[in-house]
Amino acid sequence: MPETAGGSAAEAAGVAGAADRTEYEGVGVGTATVAGPVARTAQAPPEPPDVPATATADEERRKALAALAAVAADLRARGAAAGGDTADVLEAQAMMAEDPDLEERVSARVAAGKTAARAIHETFAGYREMFAGLGEYLAGRVADLDDIAARAVAVATGVAMPGLPRRTEPYVLVAEDLAPADTALLDRRLVLALVTAEGGPTSHTAILAQSMGIPAVVGAAGVLDLADDTVVLVDAAAGTVVARPTSEELEAAVTRSAAAVTATALRGPGRTADSQPVRLLANIGGAADVPEALAAGAEGVGLFRTEFLYLDADEPPSLPAQVKAYREIFEAFGAGARVVVRTLDAGADKPLPFVPLGEEPNPALGVRGLRAFRAFDGRNEAVLRTQLEAINEAADAVPADVWVMAPMVNEAPEAEWFCDLAASCGLDVVNGRVGIMVETPAAALTAGAILAGRTGFASIGTNDLTQYTMAADRMLGALGTCQDPWHPAVLKLIGAAGDAGAATGKPIGVCGEAAADPLLACVLVGLGVRSLSMAPSAIAEVRAVLATRTLEDCVEMAARARWAATAREARRTAAAR
Numbered sequence: 001m002p003e004t005a006g007g008s009a010a011e012a013a014g015v016a017g018a019a020d021r022t023e024y025e026g027v028g029v030g031t032a033t034v035a036g037p038v039a040r041t042a043q044a045p046p047e048p049p050d051v052p053a054t055a056t057a058d059e060e061r062r063k064a065l066a067a068l069a070a071v072a073a074d075l076r077a078r079g080a081a082a083g084g085d086t087a088d089v090l091e092a093q094a095m096m097a098e099d100p101d102l103e104e105r106v107s108a109r110v111a112a113g114k115t116a117a118r119a120i121h122e123t124f125a126g127y128r129e130m131f132a133g134l135g136e137y138l139a140g141r142v143a144d145l146d147d148i149a150a151r152a153v154a155v156a157t158g159v160a161m162p163g164l165p166r167r168t169e170p171y172v173l174v175a176e177d178l179a180p181a182d183t184a185l186l187d188r189r190l191v192l193a194l195v196t197a198e199g200g201p202t203s204h205t206a207i208l209a210q211s212m213g214i215p216a217v218v219g220a221a222g223v224l225d226l227a228d229d230t231v232v233l234v235d236a237a238a239g240t241v242v243a244r245p246t247s248e249e250l251e252a253a254v255t256r257s258a259a260a261v262t263a264t265a266l267r268g269p270g271r272t273a274d275s276q277p278v279r280l281l282a283n284i285g286g287a288a289d290v291p292e293a294l295a296a297g298a299e300g301v302g303l304f305r306t307e308f309l310y311l312d313a314d315e316p317p318s319l320p321a322q323v324k325a326y327r328e329i330f331e332a333f334g335a336g337a338r339v340v341v342r343t344l345d346a347g348a349d350k351p352l353p354f355v356p357l358g359e360e361p362n363p364a365l366g367v368r369g370l371r372a373f374r375a376f377d378g379r380n381e382a383v384l385r386t387q388l389e390a391i392n393e394a395a396d397a398v399p400a401d402v403w404v405m406a407p408m409v410n411e412a413p414e415a416e417w418f419c420d421l422a423a424s425c426g427l428d429v430v431n432g433r434v435g436i437m438v439e440t441p442a443a444a445l446t447a448g449a450i451l452a453g454r455t456g457f458a459s460i461g462t463n464d465l466t467q468y469t470m471a472a473d474r475m476l477g478a479l480g481t482c483q484d485p486w487h488p489a490v491l492k493l494i495g496a497a498g499d500a501g502a503a504t505g506k507p508i509g510v511c512g513e514a515a516a517d518p519l520l521a522c523v524l525v526g527l528g529v530r531s532l533s534m535a536p537s538a539i540a541e542v543r544a545v546l547a548t549r550t551l552e553d554c555v556e557m558a559a560r561a562r563w564a565a566t567a568r569e570a571r572r573t574a575a576a577r
Ligand code: PEP
Pocket: 303, 305, 345, 439, 460, 461, 462, 463, 464, 465, 511, 512, 513
């Protein structure tokens, strides 16, 4: 953790002397700089010791059950305050805390002489082990279980329940990482910024911060040492947190944010400062996402994740049902607005019950995306054919400019196979409306050969491209810091695809999380990308930052970043002006 000497006016920030100025480094999310007092989440209590209970078994049992009931009541109260989906999520957690099987197991442990806190801890540890071994979905519930356990142990041992601080004035939230129950309750008006000691750029916290438009610095080691109410300056673009900043630093930050506020008021199509158009598109998963996309001024859709509509379907959706669902979305966009539909990305993190793929030891490297319809002698091909026919039919009667692309393509023959199938379903291959996603290093490095064929465009899925470049499963929290699209290896692959686009005159876009990072968006443009598709909440900031750089600036930033040694260095060197 680097420490730097401070200026003379740290006291002006209402804090300790200049010598106390301390800087922490992490991974930034967003570009804003904000200052405010720290408020920390209460920490999870330590593991309760396995010592004999001093109270009677009956008293310990009552204490344990009362703690679980208090947790359930607290979760429900917070759910009621938040409403909507949050209330449902917290109700599900409350029900877990009141589960009769849980009560039975805790009671049995107490009867065997454990303290209330220890019995709760051991029972949840048992569930944890069981869930962690039961596949991805249930493993994902482990965080919920840990959260309930920590809350119940806190109540049983008489310390504050871990979770968000109760504040009425704006603050910078500092935490080890955020529990799902906390993230759902964040109040955008009070939380100026998020700072966590753990987590990487694709952690739950980072994604949440991105989608709520809250600047964040994640993975900043040492920040848990910050006391409540210490004034910090959080610079999301640089990925730094300065505790007890100097007054000069605070003034400079205020000037920068005033300029940023003016810039975010911009509307209209995306362009650089010298008017190079960069189409700003929205990522959507269904009709519910369309209003936000339109409100953000999206110029269309760069990624419509169609599989999201059918994650729970046991049977393949029928042709008429698909036509209706797609048309509803296409109709929302006006003449000329591009809507890029991704065909079903089945497999790995998005299994579809009606596309059987069999058991695989490593689904991320398995039959997924386009492969799901080509493997097994084409036994699933009819599902893809029906989908392409439905897209074609739905696109027929709308003014929007509908494009279609296939996920997880590695090389030219697969792309040609997809073009053949799409053409036979009536889609417009000839005019470049059928394309592919570049999600593997193989596709990036052979993009020239792919685009030399009938493939009309390429959209780079930086989430998968990063996981395959870094050989790090994107679902593994433990490898979260590897999942950083700023890594120069990823940038070089994007540059290879960008060069292929320039050589063939075919458009290259990005539709992974990378497009939502305003600074990285400029680098992507410098690498040859001409459309950026992202969560609608990110569009305003990307538009604003892009408008401050010329194409030449972007090219220079990209040149510096791609020759860096690490993701962090790439970001830093790109940010330097
Ligand atoms: C990607 O991989 O970057 C992408 C956009 O697709 P998904 O996140 O749905 O896999």
